[in-house]
Amino acid sequence: MRITVVLFLFLLTACGGGTSGDAGADATSSEGGLTTPDYEDSPFGFHPALVAKAFYSDSGYIDAQNIGVRWNRPSKYAFWFKVQPDINDPAYTWDEYDILYGNVPEGINILANIAxxxxxxxxxxxxxxxYLPVDEDKYTAFVKATVERYDGDGIGEEDFNGGVFPNPIKYWQVDNEPDALTKTGYAELQRITYMAIKEACPDCQVLIGGATGFPQNFANNFAVYAQQILSDLNGQYVDIFDFHWYGSADGDYRKSKAAYDLVRSQLNEYNFWNIPVWITEMGSYSGDPVDMPGILQPYQSERQQAGDYLKRFVYPLSFGVKKIFPAFGLMEGFKQNNGYFDHTGLIYDGAFSDDLGLGIKKLGYYSYKLMTEKLEGSDWDNIQVIQELGNVYIYKFLKGGESVYVAWWDYFDDTGVSKTITFNVDFTGDALITTAVPNADSGADLNENDYPDFFKTETKTVSGVQVTITLDENPVFVEAAQ
Structure with missing residues (x-):
């Protein structure tokens, strides 16, 4: 019998019991020297970062640590009905959440949802x-108790592990993707929850539930979201805004700018000036998932997904998004119906079409790892746009006083098989060009012990202040050769 651990909270956490795949994996050892707060500025997340799969030897956070994930948004939310199973009994049960949050290794921050x-x-x-609780006082007490337990301040008898907690939770999100068409009261839930969180942990940051999610319907959905929720909140009770961005690998990443501009304009209209914006769910896919109603999802290769994921980080970061979390799951498998979300992960789960076997890493797995190694520690507030013209995109990151350029060509909107470009750099000598996608058709063709040798590299001479390179379907990193 095949055992499947489904990660999505709504499907695996039914009323009355059951434990999440998030709850059972042990933490792996932390990295020496650097602690979780050292990576608080990092944009590199995953929803969720935990791999919890039967018969997979590296279940836990081994893969997340390996590829440089610095934020985990668990799939299981802190649910009132779970923590207080008898609403008339003030006793709380913490076991599942002590495991869920306590097993996240040092160096990975937690964004926890509460509902x-x-x-x-x-x-x-x-x-x-x-969305409103049946008893506001009891719900407020639950929120305060939960936030206090995991804030790591060591105050209170109920603090998890006596407050000795390498991953104190300082970021909370109120539910997720509120539906203002079919349910009322979300804005009031946000206010109630925000006030309770701040009372328990004044320095905690509170996110509003993310706005959905696909390019085809984002604007229409967000109009309802803004009119029914942001207008009621009127600049209060939200520290960070979140929207979700999915789609395909043929340029949908670019539409995130229009979505961001729409979000920012509505935030400004409703007095949320200068509020940070995160994308806590982002995705594309490989393989050939079943089409969604009204949305065709043609076959996409591992190479397409890998390159697209890099663009889905670099492009939004360049216009102000602060954090990005691919979803759903580092390992494939969500609804278990061969749909879109069963193909977005970076490790095959051994099920459904185009699957190459449990535990096989896709090309995108190694591209994510290379991306974090090249860019982690950059000055995220000073990303320069060098070019966004002629289907060519070039961005400059500053890391430790050195420049790292990321460049790509959106070949699917152009003609030919390559494009030669020349642009200015701020170093002399030779430029090292590293292709951001491994030199293979699939991760199944790679030996992970050969990392990073399976990324194609070349050097080009910098002439004056310019370098000339030829782009193909894969993005590249350009930096001074050492």
Whole structure:
């Protein structure tokens, strides 16, 4: 019998019991010297970073640590109905969440979601057709107790592990993807939850539930979100805004700028000036998933997915998004229906079409690792746009006083098989050009012990202040040769 651990919280956390795949994996050892707060500025996340798969030898956070993931958004939310299973009994049960949060290794920050109950379940903790709790005082007490337990301040008898916690949770998100068309009261839930979190942990940051999610319907969905939720909040009770961005690998990443501009304009209209914006769910896919209603999803190669994921980080970071979390899951498998979200991960789970076997890493796995090694520690507030013209995109990152350029050509909107470009750099001598996608058709063709030798590299002479390179379908990193 094949055992499948499904990661999505709404599907695996039904009323009355059950444990999440998030809850059972042991933490791996932390990295020497650097602690979780050292990576708080990092944009590199995953939703979720945990791999919890039966018969996979590296379940846990081994892969997340290996590729440089610095933020984990667990798939299991801190649910009121779970922590307080008898709403009339003030006793709280923490075991599942002590494991869930306590096993995250040092060096990976936690963004935790908190809510009354799963959105597709009626557990008796929400008012019918509303996000509001059936008892505001009891819900507020639950929120304060939960936040206090995991804030790592060592204050209070209920603090997890006596407050000795390498990953104190300082970022909380109120539920997720609120649906203002079918349920009421989300803005009030945000206010109630925000006030309770701040009372327990004044320095905690609170995110609003993310706005959905696909290019085809984002603008229409967000119009309702803004009118029904942001207008009611009117510049209060939110520290960080979140929107989600999925789609395909044929340029949908570029549409995130229009989405961001729309979000920013509405935030400004409703007095949320200068609020940080995160993308806590981002994705594309490899393989040939079943089409969604009204959305065709043609076959995409591992190479397409790998290059697209790099663009989905670099491009939004260049216009101000602060953090980005690919979803759903570092390992494939979500709804278990061969759909879109069963193909977005970077490790095959051994199920459904185009799967090359449990535990096989896709090309995107190694591209993510190379990306974090090249860019982690950059000055994220000073990313320069060098070119966004003629289907060529070039960005400059500053890391430790040195420049790293990221360049690509959107070949799918152009003609030919390559494009030669010349641009200015701020170093002399030779330039090292590293292709950002491994030199293979699939990760199954690679031996991970050969990393990073399977990335193609070449050197080009810098002439004056310019370097000339030829781009193909894969993005590249350009930096001074050592």
């Amino acid at each position: 009354t109950e799963p959105g597709r379940e009626d557990c008796g903790y929400e008012i019918t057709d509303s």
